[in-house]
Every structure is written in C-alpha cells, then in structure tokens.
Amino acid sequence: MTENNWIYACNVADMPHNGGVCVQYGTEQIALYYFTHRDEWYATQNLCPHRQQMALSRGMLGSSLGEPKVACPFHKKTFSLTDGHCMNDEACAAIKIYPVKIQDGAVFIDVASIYSSLITSYEQEKM
Amino acid sequence: MKVIVIGNGMVGQKFCEKLIAKKPEQLELTVFGEETLPAYDRVHLSEYFAGKTVQDLCMKPMGWYPENGINLHLGDPIVEIDRSNKTVTSFDGKQLAYDYLVLATGSAAFVPSISGVDKQGVFVYRTIEDLNLIWRHAKVARSAVVIGGGLLGLEAAKACLDLGIKDTHVIEFAPRLMPRQIDEGGSYILSQKLKALGITTHTTKNTAVILGNETITGLMFADGSILSTDMLVISAGIKPRDELAKKCGLHTGHRGGIIVNEHMQTNDPSVYAIGECAVYEGMVYGLVAPGYDMAEVVVNKLIGGTKTFTGFDMSTKLKLIGIDVASFGDPFIADEDARSIIYHDNHNSVYKRINVSNDGKTLLGGILVGDAEAYNQLQQICVNKLAIPPSPVDLIVKRGKDGGTGTSFELPDSALICSCEGVSKLTISEAVNAGNESFDAVKKCTGAGSGCGGCTPMVKDIIAATLKKQGKIIRNVVCEHFNYSRQELYDLVKLKNLHSFDEVLDTLGSGDGCEVCRPAVSSILASLWNDLIIKKENATSQDTNDRFLANIQKGGTYSVVPRVPGGEITPDKLIAIGQVAKKYNLYTKITGGQRIDLFGAHLNDLPLIWEELIAAGFESGHAYGKALRTVKSCVGSTWCRFGLHDSVSFAIEIENRYKGLRAPHKIKSAVSGCIRECAEAQSKDFGIIATEKGWNLFVCGNGGSKPQHALLLAADVDSATCIKYIDRFLMFYIKTADPLTRTATWLNKMEGGIDYLRNVVLHDSLGIAAELEAEMQLLVDHYECEWKKAVETPELRKRFTHFINAPETKDPTIAFETLREQKKAAGW
Structure with missing residues (x-):
C-alpha cells in the first residue's frame, strides 16, 4: 500500500460551480471538478485518452442515471467520475481518478497513485 | 462433456460462442482448424482489398479462445475420426477423445474441370491465403476474368476492381447473373450497372480451355470466341468438405455434403455437422445465417433442448459494389402459380418484381435490383403471410409524397x-x-x-x-434530465422566469444535467434574456467554445474571430489584426464568411489578444456560439456597375442588428446587390437579394453536409419591411426549433412548409407577429460585446488561465508544426 500524498490545489472560493479547473503537479496535469449541484468534488487526469488532448478540465459535468460524468469538449467522450471508465465508447481507455478533500476552505488532491501506471509499464518492459 | 469441433470458420466459431454462453457443466471444448488464422468473416472477404486488415476481419481475437476455456489448435487439421473409440487424430499426431463431435468443415471452391486450370495466374476465391496470392499476382495484371456470375463471383470481381484492375470480366454459364437469386430482367439491370463500374459481364458462356503456356494468356469458350487476360479467378460455386466424414463411414449426399437430420445429427448420433458441409433434405445452405441457426440447434440439443432445424428462408439482400440486390420468398414463381408485377426502369437502373398469389391476397416472393429499400418490409410480408394492399403494385411503386409503401403493417x-x-x-x-x-x-x-x-x-x-x-x-425530449421538447422548455423557462441552468434543472428537470441539456438550456436562456453568457452560474453549462468565448482547436488552443460586419474593413483595422497575429504568433486565414480567423491562441493569451482588438475597434464575432455568425455581402451599387442597391450598407445594418443573437444553431446570412448573387445569399439561413423595386428575402438555406437552397419568403419589400420579416422569422425559429437544428432542417420538418411559414411571418396567421417583434427588440437592446465585458471584469478575466495554481503558465504540452511559413497544430 502506498501512503497518501495530499497536495494543495486551490481554495474553494477560486472554483467555478459545476465545472472544472486544471491543477499543475510537477509535469502532470490534474483536472479538478466542483460539482456544486451534487455538492461533490472529483479529480481525474486532465488528458482525454481518446485523442490525447489536455482538455477534461474544460469539459461539461453531468450525470447519467445518477452516475456523475465529465464530457470531453473535443468529441464528447464521457467518463465516469467515480471509476473513470468511458461511458459512451467501449473502445476508449479509462481515465485515472484521484481522491479530493476539503480542509478549512482549501482543496487537496491525493496524488499518491499518480505515477503508478508509469511504474507498471516500466516493470513490464523489464520482464 | 468433451466436445470437439472440426473447423474454425464462421459457423464453427459461432457454435463455440453459443455453447459457452450456455455455461454447460464440466465442458471441455476443443477446436481444430486447418487454416492458421482464427475464424474470420468470409462474407466480407473482399473488404480485405478495400483496406480491412486480418484483425478487422477476425470474428474474435486469438485471446478470446483461451479466455473462454477453449483449446484452439490452428494449422492442424484432423486427419482421422475413429467413431468406435470416439477419438480424433490430428495431422500433428494429437489424439483426443470426444463425447460429441461437431463437423464444421465448411466448403471448398468448386473448380470445374477445364483444361489449363493449373496454369499460373489462375486462382480460386475462398480464403485469406487465396486473397494474398491474388494480391501478389494482381500487381502485374492489367485485366482479370472471373468465372462465375453468382454472389461470390461478383464479390471476386469487386475485389479485382479494388486491386486497381480496370478491365474486369465476369463469365457466367447460365443465361443470367446470380441465377439463384434474380431473373433475366434483374440481371439486365445489374449488368448495366456493373458495366458502368468497369465490369463487363458475359452470360451463356461455357469456358472450354484456359490458354497460355505456363501462365494464363486468355480463355477460349465453347462457341470458339477468345478473351485475352492475364489473371483468372474461379468462383463457380462451393463443394462441401465431406472427405473426413466419408472416410469414417458417415452418410453423404450423392452431390456431396454430410447428411443430417433436423437436430443436425449424422447417422452417428454423437456426430453432428453444421454449416456448408451439411446437407439437410437434399440442400446445402451456402449462407452464413442458416449456418448460425444450425449451430444454435446443436447447442440446444447438447444442453437437452428440443429445437430443430426446418430449413431456412434463403432471402438475401446485399450491396454489391454499391448496387442493391435482393430476392425473397420464391423469386421465380410464375405462370399458373402466381401473377407477377414488374417495374423495370432502364433510366434509373431499377428493377423490381413481386409475385402475388392468384387471389391477390399473399406475396409469394420477389426481386429487387438497384433499389432494395423496400426489402425488409416485403420480406416480412412474404414470410409472415401478411395481408397486402388491394393494388399490390403499391408495394413497389411509390405514388405521390407519402403514398404507397407505408410501414404501418x-x-x-x-x-x-x-x-x-x-x-x-x-x-x-x-x-x-x-x-x-x-x-x-x-x-x-x-x-x-x-x-x-x-x-x-x-x-x-x-x-x-x-x-x-x-x-x-x-417525444423529441431533450435528454434523460428533461422530459420536454426544446420548444416546451423554452415556453416554460419564459413562463417561470428562470435565469440559470440550476434553476431550470431544479424546477423543470431531474438529475444533474449533461453535455446535451446544458448547452440546450444555455441557448434558451441566452435567446430569452440575452444575459452575459459567462456569468458565474451559467459559464460551466456552456460548451467549451462559449465558456471561453473562442473556438477550441486541435491541441487545445483556441481561434479568435473578430466581427467584420458585411465583410467591410478599413486598412487600419487590417493592420491591427496583422499586428496582433504577429505578436501572439497566430496562424491567419480568411474565412468563408468574409472575416479573418486567428488560430493557435493559448487560453492565457485570449484576454490580452482581445484587449488589443477591442482597442482597435473590434467586437466579438461570436464564431464560438450557436449564434448569428456573419452577414456576407457583395460590393453592391457603390462600386459595381451592375449593382441595384447598396448591399454592403444593408448587410452591415443587419449584422449589427442581430449580432450576438443566440439560436438553436448557428445562423448565417448574406446580401447581394443584384440578381448575379455574388454573395451567395440563397445558401444562407436568411439571404437578401436586391431587385429593381426593393429586396427579395430568402430563408432556410444552408451549405454543410446536406446543401439546400433557400426559398423565397417575400418579394420586392423595402428595407424596413425586410427587417420586420427577419425579426419575426428568426424569433419564430428560435422559439420552435429543436436543439442544434439549422433553419433548413427546421423548415423541412414543418408541416405545411414554406407556405405555412409565410403565413406566420407575412400574414400573422398565428397572431404572434407583434410578440415576436417585441421579443427580438428586447434581445437587440440587450446586446453587449461579451469580450469587452470579459476583458474589463477582473473576476471574469482570471478564468482564462490553464492552471489554477500557476496562472502565468501556459499549457506546456501544446505543440505546433510549421507549414507554408505559418504554424499549424500538431497531429492527433
């Protein structure tokens, strides 16, 4: 098990309502969403896996049969905010999701798992 | 239960798929295939030449078999079946026991005994390996001949076309093409259509000798005629692969094929045969659908069911090189047994025949060539013996706009x-x-x-x-969150005086919205109130283009289009655009709407770019919105020697009146100064053309994927009347159209069409003209340049950053390439 690694992203007051922003973490980009209508917070990778565009933070939020989702502004691929799978294209890869917490009006993202996919692929290469 | 399948073709694979879906207990499923590839789609084999790969054609990827517990042995055919010990032996020497054996060995190409079939350049058309051989030879071939004018033969001819052979011939022994499916009338139309594509057909031709020394040079026919060619593909039918069955004493038909009963059992109850190797009641079924049906019957039998195979409707519909060909029921029944109705259109190359019972009550069969739109309906009527209209000709000939072939059966x-x-x-x-x-x-x-x-x-x-x-x-409801059409939603939002997306959602909808209803509601709110589109509570319900007031492009940069009303621009303003483009390193292109598009702007740079453009006197061009885009104009009477009126001045007046107007979809317009129509006004949502007496107003045209000419709404009207009519027209469209529906589509769906629209707009038949005008005036009065507001308001301005925690940093992943001395977005 990896330890948590909470990073400070921004203040709640800076966030748009029912929308996302992009957070820089080293060379990584994380999309952070404040879904006010559900009073929920989510974070995912900013890269849309469909055409490799850094765009999900600019996508529209919504729900389908209660499941919260984000739609990429490029070709409207929609991704579940709870498990990251693509909801309208089975062939499209899933996106990574990250835990979010709010403390004293500040927003934190747990980036502990951010490099895990990279590590896995590196290990596979060695095998 | 140990089940062994011999053959991994389409039917063998489908059998496995159907069997594992039933999850029988303790199943051991083993498959032996002769080919080295897992089962692939033989029906669409010719698409291999049209660009499909082996992977595309494979029914299931290699990994599917082990994932589902199937032991697949490819390139290892079974060479012996020992029925008394219930074992099979493979070429590699594997010996396995079975409880049930399923023969799905398929068929081979039937090669007629013509002298010279062993020459180089002679091929059969059956497997991907055959196709690879053809492919190699086709590179040096200038012409090709296919023997066999049936389904497969014509597919093979298409394959030759796809390989770039322009001179392709089809030889058929029978007096017509596709003799099992269509009659001579249908064959005539089909051959006409094939001819137009470069395929010459020869019927009633019996090939006698294949000419040439080692390699083919031509064919000689029984009538003595000769056809030169350097490639021959034989596709004259199929021959069931029954040699294994024969060897182990299973009964086979005298014309080949393993004889089976209605459970697909051979004379050995533990051995089944399915697909093209089986013969049921004297018939070999050479299509994939009956093969799948047979697979289903065996699966059902193995799990203790009672399903039987009772023959199969051999109706077929296919697209041969883009030509519809279909036949159903008994296509040939005639004379005393039926009355035929034949529609033969040499002009449009369409042939339709239906055979009706003598009492005129049932449809017995038919043929469709060139237009098989009615196939599904006719085939269902035929199979289910449904009642047909008193005048059966209505089934194949459309009368009037909606008469004839309705689908209300x-x-x-x-x-x-x-x-x-x-x-x-x-x-x-x-x-x-x-x-x-x-x-x-x-x-x-x-x-x-x-x-x-x-x-x-x-x-x-x-x-x-x-x-x-x-x-x-x-009903045409917006999405799962709103059980209303757009028009209903528009009326309700107005009635309840709602101003934000969440208000609308909580009052009229359910759930949390989505990428469909958010922009639709945002458009309604903008059309009703013309509030600032990016105010905080609504900004995130706009599509990204509206949210950032620019058009997102490949790579995540945006493009910027300042408004240039009527396409008229001063040299100073041109220079200003050039300076901005240079400073922010933007790609520039003239648009079709007579303005200039600046591409490749970073999100962070948008407010800076607009600050400079606004200082130079520009306003937003709303290229990012479902809104009025441009009013294009020709130069008009100020300069042009033919011009009747000043089209530029009128275009500017109109563009300034409707700029910023949000609508269900984008709106384009143009004004031409005379009948020469240089502004192409008749291709616009509304277009104006000068006449001797005033203006002609055209509406509901568009370019795009389905171009449509605009229709004349009002003739010879003065400028004020013209604007009054446009006010009413646009407002009526905004209030009643479905989301993302252009004016042309809106009119096409409108009952009564342009006459109805004219009555509403010109003669106020609904009594709403004054209301429409007042609503439009409200929107016109509420206009403000969104970019001016965004640049001047710090709260709005700070949203134009890529990173919330590093506002000065631009997206480092954005990359450009260079093309003709400008930049372009890096490829996907």
Whole structure:
C-alpha cells in the first residue's frame, strides 16, 4: 500500500460551480471538478485518452442515471467520475481518478497513485 | 462433456460462442482448424482489398479462445475420426477423445474441370491465403476474368476492381447473373450497372480451355470466341468438405455434403455437422445465417433442448459494389402459380418484381435490383403471410409524397427480425418491456442488429411501437434530465422566469444535467434574456467554445474571430489584426464568411489578444456560439456597375442588428446587390437579394453536409419591411426549433412548409407577429460585446488561465508544426 500524498490545489472560493479547473503537479496535469449541484468534488487526469488532448478540465459535468460524468469538449467522450471508465465508447481507455478533500476552505488532491501506471509499464518492459 | 469441433470458420466459431454462453457443466471444448488464422468473416472477404486488415476481419481475437476455456489448435487439421473409440487424430499426431463431435468443415471452391486450370495466374476465391496470392499476382495484371456470375463471383470481381484492375470480366454459364437469386430482367439491370463500374459481364458462356503456356494468356469458350487476360479467378460455386466424414463411414449426399437430420445429427448420433458441409433434405445452405441457426440447434440439443432445424428462408439482400440486390420468398414463381408485377426502369437502373398469389391476397416472393429499400418490409410480408394492399403494385411503386409503401403493417411476434443472430420480434419487444428503451440497449441485450446491421431500421420501429403500446409517447425530449421538447422548455423557462441552468434543472428537470441539456438550456436562456453568457452560474453549462468565448482547436488552443460586419474593413483595422497575429504568433486565414480567423491562441493569451482588438475597434464575432455568425455581402451599387442597391450598407445594418443573437444553431446570412448573387445569399439561413423595386428575402438555406437552397419568403419589400420579416422569422425559429437544428432542417420538418411559414411571418396567421417583434427588440437592446465585458471584469478575466495554481503558465504540452511559413497544430 502506498501512503497518501495530499497536495494543495486551490481554495474553494477560486472554483467555478459545476465545472472544472486544471491543477499543475510537477509535469502532470490534474483536472479538478466542483460539482456544486451534487455538492461533490472529483479529480481525474486532465488528458482525454481518446485523442490525447489536455482538455477534461474544460469539459461539461453531468450525470447519467445518477452516475456523475465529465464530457470531453473535443468529441464528447464521457467518463465516469467515480471509476473513470468511458461511458459512451467501449473502445476508449479509462481515465485515472484521484481522491479530493476539503480542509478549512482549501482543496487537496491525493496524488499518491499518480505515477503508478508509469511504474507498471516500466516493470513490464523489464520482464 | 468433451466436445470437439472440426473447423474454425464462421459457423464453427459461432457454435463455440453459443455453447459457452450456455455455461454447460464440466465442458471441455476443443477446436481444430486447418487454416492458421482464427475464424474470420468470409462474407466480407473482399473488404480485405478495400483496406480491412486480418484483425478487422477476425470474428474474435486469438485471446478470446483461451479466455473462454477453449483449446484452439490452428494449422492442424484432423486427419482421422475413429467413431468406435470416439477419438480424433490430428495431422500433428494429437489424439483426443470426444463425447460429441461437431463437423464444421465448411466448403471448398468448386473448380470445374477445364483444361489449363493449373496454369499460373489462375486462382480460386475462398480464403485469406487465396486473397494474398491474388494480391501478389494482381500487381502485374492489367485485366482479370472471373468465372462465375453468382454472389461470390461478383464479390471476386469487386475485389479485382479494388486491386486497381480496370478491365474486369465476369463469365457466367447460365443465361443470367446470380441465377439463384434474380431473373433475366434483374440481371439486365445489374449488368448495366456493373458495366458502368468497369465490369463487363458475359452470360451463356461455357469456358472450354484456359490458354497460355505456363501462365494464363486468355480463355477460349465453347462457341470458339477468345478473351485475352492475364489473371483468372474461379468462383463457380462451393463443394462441401465431406472427405473426413466419408472416410469414417458417415452418410453423404450423392452431390456431396454430410447428411443430417433436423437436430443436425449424422447417422452417428454423437456426430453432428453444421454449416456448408451439411446437407439437410437434399440442400446445402451456402449462407452464413442458416449456418448460425444450425449451430444454435446443436447447442440446444447438447444442453437437452428440443429445437430443430426446418430449413431456412434463403432471402438475401446485399450491396454489391454499391448496387442493391435482393430476392425473397420464391423469386421465380410464375405462370399458373402466381401473377407477377414488374417495374423495370432502364433510366434509373431499377428493377423490381413481386409475385402475388392468384387471389391477390399473399406475396409469394420477389426481386429487387438497384433499389432494395423496400426489402425488409416485403420480406416480412412474404414470410409472415401478411395481408397486402388491394393494388399490390403499391408495394413497389411509390405514388405521390407519402403514398404507397407505408410501414404501418403489424408483424406477428414470431417474425424473425435479425437473421444473423436469430432474434424475433417478440424477443425485441420483451427486451423493450424489460427497460431497454434505446437501440443500443436492445442491441446489447438481444444481439439484434449486431451482425450485418440490415435490420436496424426495423428494430428501431419495433422499439418505437412497443414503447407506444406502453403508453409512452415518443417525444423529441431533450435528454434523460428533461422530459420536454426544446420548444416546451423554452415556453416554460419564459413562463417561470428562470435565469440559470440550476434553476431550470431544479424546477423543470431531474438529475444533474449533461453535455446535451446544458448547452440546450444555455441557448434558451441566452435567446430569452440575452444575459452575459459567462456569468458565474451559467459559464460551466456552456460548451467549451462559449465558456471561453473562442473556438477550441486541435491541441487545445483556441481561434479568435473578430466581427467584420458585411465583410467591410478599413486598412487600419487590417493592420491591427496583422499586428496582433504577429505578436501572439497566430496562424491567419480568411474565412468563408468574409472575416479573418486567428488560430493557435493559448487560453492565457485570449484576454490580452482581445484587449488589443477591442482597442482597435473590434467586437466579438461570436464564431464560438450557436449564434448569428456573419452577414456576407457583395460590393453592391457603390462600386459595381451592375449593382441595384447598396448591399454592403444593408448587410452591415443587419449584422449589427442581430449580432450576438443566440439560436438553436448557428445562423448565417448574406446580401447581394443584384440578381448575379455574388454573395451567395440563397445558401444562407436568411439571404437578401436586391431587385429593381426593393429586396427579395430568402430563408432556410444552408451549405454543410446536406446543401439546400433557400426559398423565397417575400418579394420586392423595402428595407424596413425586410427587417420586420427577419425579426419575426428568426424569433419564430428560435422559439420552435429543436436543439442544434439549422433553419433548413427546421423548415423541412414543418408541416405545411414554406407556405405555412409565410403565413406566420407575412400574414400573422398565428397572431404572434407583434410578440415576436417585441421579443427580438428586447434581445437587440440587450446586446453587449461579451469580450469587452470579459476583458474589463477582473473576476471574469482570471478564468482564462490553464492552471489554477500557476496562472502565468501556459499549457506546456501544446505543440505546433510549421507549414507554408505559418504554424499549424500538431497531429492527433
């Protein structure tokens, strides 16, 4: 098990309502969403896996049969905010999701798992 | 239960798929295939030459077999069956025992005994390996001949075309093409169409000798004539692969094929045969759908069911090189047994024949060539013996606009809708009743429509009809969150005086919204109140283009289009655009709407760019919105020696009046100064053309994927009247159109069409003209340049950053390439 690694992203007051922003973490980009209508917070990778565009933070939020989702502004691929799978294209890869917490009006993202996919692929290469 | 399948073709694979789906206990499933590839789609073999890969054609990837516990041995044919010990032996020497053996050995190409078939350049058309051989030889071939004018032969001819051979011939022994499916009339139309594509057909031709020394040089026919060629593909029929069966003493037909009963059992009850190697009641079924049906019967038998095979409807519909060919029922029945109605159109190359019983009550069969749109309906009527109209000709000849071939016939529950997957109407309607209310859901649940896709329209009709029976009216509702049409939503939002997306959602909808309803509601709010589109509570319900007031482009940069009303621009303003473009390193291009598009702007730079453009006197061009885009104009009477009126001044007046107007879709306009129509006004949502007496107003035209000319709404009107009519027209469109519907589509769906629209706009038939004008005036009065507001308001301005925690940093992943001394976005 990896330890948590909470990073400070921004203040709640800076966030748009029912929308996302992009957070820089080293060379990584994380999309952070404040879904006010559900009073929920989510974070995912900013890269849309469909055409490799850094765009999900600019996508529209919504729900389908209660499941919260984000739609990429490029070709409207929609991704579940709870498990990251693509909801309208089975062939499209899933996106990574990250835990979010709010403390004293500040927003934190747990980036502990951010490099895990990279590590896995590196290990596979060695095998 | 140990089951061994011999043969990994389409039917053998489908058998495995169907068997594992039943999850029988302690199943040991082993498959032996002669070819080295896993089962692939032989029906669409010719697409291999049209660019499909082996992977595309494979029914299931290699990994599917082990994932499902199937032991697959490829390139290792079974050479012996020992029925007394219930074992099989493979070429590699593997010996395995079975409880049940399924022969799915398929068929081989039938090669007629013509002298010279062993020459180089002579091929059969059956496997991917055959195709690879043809491919190699085709590189040096200038002409090709196909022996066999049946289904496969014509497919092979198409393959030759796809390989770039322009001179292709088809030889058929019978007096017509596709002799099992169509008659001579149909064959005539088909050969005409093939000729136009570069395929010459020769019927009643009996090939006698293949000419040439080592390599083919031509063919000589029984009538003595000669046809030169450097490639020959033989596709003259199939021969069931029954040699293994014969060797182990299974009964075979005298014309080949393993004899089976209605359970697909051979004379050995533990041995089954399915697909093209089987012969049932003297017949070999050379299509894939009956093969799948046979597979189903065996699977059912193995798990203790009682399903039987009772023959199969051999109706077929296919697209041969883009030509529709279909036949159903008994296509040839004639004379004393039936009355035929034949529609033969040499001009449009369409042939339709239906055979009706002598009492005129039932449809017995038919043929369609060139236009097989009615196939699904006719085939269902025929198979289910449905009542036909008193004048059966109505089934194939359309009379008037909606007369003739209506689809209001009721199918019985047993009707087979999807023959690829064997799905009945009952299965589909039950799936709908169980809550699968969309085509995709039904497809996933039943498999219907997942094969060739030909039944898709029927499946959709059945879904709609079933929902209707449940009392659910099929309405054009916005999405799952709003049970209203756009027009209803517009009226309700106005009535309840709602101003934000969340207000509208909480008052009129359910759930949390989505990428469909958010922009639709945002458009309604903008059309009603013309509030600032990016105010905080609504900004995130705009599509990204509206949210950032610019058009997102490949790579995530944006493009900027300042408004240039009427396309008129001063040299100073041109220079200003050039300076901005240079400073922010933007790609510049003149648009079709007489303005200049600046591409490749970073999100962070947008407010800086607009600050400079606004200082130079520009306003937003709303290129990012479903809004009025441009009013194009020709130079008009100020300069042009033909011009009747000043089209530029009028275009500027109109563009300034409607700029910023939000609508269900984008709106384009143009003004031409004379009948020469240089501004192309008749291709616009509304277009104005000068006449001697005033202006002609055209509406509901558009370019795009389905171009449509605008229609004349009012003639010879003065400028004020023209604007009054445009006010009414645009407002009526904004209030009543569905989301993302251009004016042309809106008019096409409008009952009464342009005459109705003219009555509403010119003669105020609905009594709403004054209201429409007042609503438009409100929007015009509320206009403000969104970019001016955004640049001047710090709260809004700070949203134009890529990173919330590093506002000065631009997206480092954005990359450009260089083309003709400007930049372009890096490829996907």
